[in-house]
Amino acid sequence: xxxxxxxxxxxxxxxxxxxxxxxxxxxxxxxxxxxxxxxxxxxxxxxxxxxxxxxxxxxxxxxxxxxxxxxxxxxxxxxxxxxxxxxxxxxxxxxxxxxxxxxxxxxxxxxxxxxxxxxxxxxxxxxxxxxxxxxxxxxxxxxxxxxxxxxxxxxxxxxxxxxxxxxxxxxxxxxxxxxxxxxxxxxxxxxxxxxxxxxxxxxxxxxxxxxxxxxxxxxx
Ligand SMILES: [Fe+2]
Ligand SMILES: [Fe+2]
Numbered sequence: 001x002x003x004x005x006x007x008x009x010x011x012x013x014x015x016x017x018x019x020x021x022x023x024x025x026x027x028x029x030x031x032x033x034x035x036x037x038x039x040x041x042x043x044x045x046x047x048x049x050x051x052x053x054x055x056x057x058x059x060x061x062x063x064x065x066x067x068x069x070x071x072x073x074x075x076x077x078x079x080x081x082x083x084x085x086x087x088x089x090x091x092x093x094x095x096x097x098x099x100x101x102x103x104x105x106x107x108x109x110x111x112x113x114x115x116x117x118x119x120x121x122x123x124x125x126x127x128x129x130x131x132x133x134x135x136x137x138x139x140x141x142x143x144x145x146x147x148x149x150x151x152x153x154x155x156x157x158x159x160x161x162x163x164x165x166x167x168x169x170x171x172x173x174x175x176x177x178x179x180x181x182x183x184x185x186x187x188x189x190x191x192x193x194x195x196x197x198x199x200x201x202x203x204x205x206x207x208x209x210x211x212x213x214x215x216x217x218x219x220x
Contacts, residue, residue, distance in 0.1 A: 019071035
């Protein structure tokens with residue numbers, strides 16, 4: 001059975017992920033490098049394991065997490081859907097089980113808020129939670145503050161973020177520290193509201209409550 005390691009060993013996957021990140025970097029989008037892929041992958045696996053899902057389902061989560069932004073190669077707009085198709089070919093090449101490929105495609109195709117991503121399966125829900133929790137200053141590539149979009153500013157404001165899963169309480173907490181000199185707590189909340197609501201729905205899909213803490217204030 002194909003594993004995350006097999007996916008990582010694919011030269012085509014590595015090359016396309018790196019090129020996609022370079023392409024969207026050329027239009028000033030935030031960092032979607034291997035670090036983001038690795039982090040999302042590990043977190044997605046972790047969420048599923050902690051909540052008691054099986055090892056194999058968690059492995060599918062790790063693969064979906066790793067590949068989720070590969071569609072940036074084609075266009076930032078709709079990268080979830082184009083990414084699902086690239087994942088299809090890449091995973092077919094690894095002779096992965098068609099049903100497993102389908103789960104991963106559904107998850108990748110539903111991770112974007114702009115494309116009205118929905119929790120179509122457990123992996124999709126875990127992927128949304130993992131991806132949306134990776135907000136950090138280090139992801140902003142622009143160096144000129146005057147060029148920042150609201151999204152850049154909000155990302156730049158974040159000095160620390162962690163997703164805490166408490167299986168016994170069925171509670172998932174996104175705990176964020178922001179530098180309020182860059183952006184206020186309310187501004188953060190306003191700009192990231194759609195992402196946060198998507199995370200809440202994902203937690204609910206996994207029969208958990210979602211909590212958002214910013215600078216120790218409970219906002220959701
Ligand atoms: Fe994405
Ligand atoms: Fe992402």
